[in-house]
Amino acid sequence: MATIEIVQIPCLSDNYGYLVHDPESGETACIDTPETQPLLRELDARGWSLTYIWNTHHHYDHAGNNLEIQQKTGCKIIGPAGEADKIPGINTAVDDGDSVSLGKHRAHILNVGGHTLGHIAYHMDTQDAAFVGDALFALGCGRVFEGTMAQMWESLQKLNALPDGTKIYCAHEYTTANAAFAVTIDPDNEALQTRVEQIAALRADNQPTVPTEISLERATNPFLRATDAAVQAHLGMSGAPALDVFSEIRARKDNF
Ligand code: ZN
Ligand code: FE
Helix, strand or coil: CCCCEEEEEEECCCEEEEEEECCCCCCEEEECCCCCHHHHHHHHHHCCCCCEEECCCCCHHHHCCHHHHHHHHCCEEEEEHHHHHHCCCCCEEECCCCEEEECCEEEEEEECCCCCCCCEEEEEHHHCEEEEECCEECCEECCCCCCCHHHHHHHHHHHHCCCCCCEEEECECCHHHHHHHHHHHCCCCHHHHHHHHHHHHHHHCCCCCCCEEHHHHHHHCHHHCCCCHHHHHHCCCCCCCHHHHHHHHHHHHHCC
């Protein structure tokens, strides 16, 4: 099976759109629709035609341009079953345990609700790639707008369980702000300190910090480290349930 091609496209002020292309079948999927013109321009430049929109959740910067892009390309729209009524133009609703195809490749659907109730991620296991929308960010996670802290924590555990080497394609470049917060939670983490320096160098050079890798997030993302003894001790929560520690970290970030 030929390897898929993934193109990352900056949209709006800090979103990333993605085109996922299977050269064998010629099928192309677009992860979310943050903006119309940059996505259509990229398709045009590469001579690709859009087969699918794969939506992660209903927020406007993810599904707001669905109808315009569908009208212009004739693509089919796949999106989260838990919020299908809020996904413009949806043709197929999917949820945890389902999978969708791109040529002979498959993306497995994970329900990662919490940021929004029905939020899903697309995991292409044979390609070591996961498209996670606003569930997990480099050094951060989505704000818990619609779900509960428990739901969000459980969702992050599903992403945390992805194999080492899985690239995490998140939907925003929030890493500089996330890094400034992360060091207040995990100040003695050397891997985090090294990463913060790398992030500063990348951003100074206008380079993206996304995609990230799940093993790097495991080692440095405070929202995945609620069970870590040093993080718990720093918060004065040694031995506390992971959910309580996660909730404390999320609350601190909301007020950071
Ligand atoms: Zn969102
Ligand atoms: Fe977003």
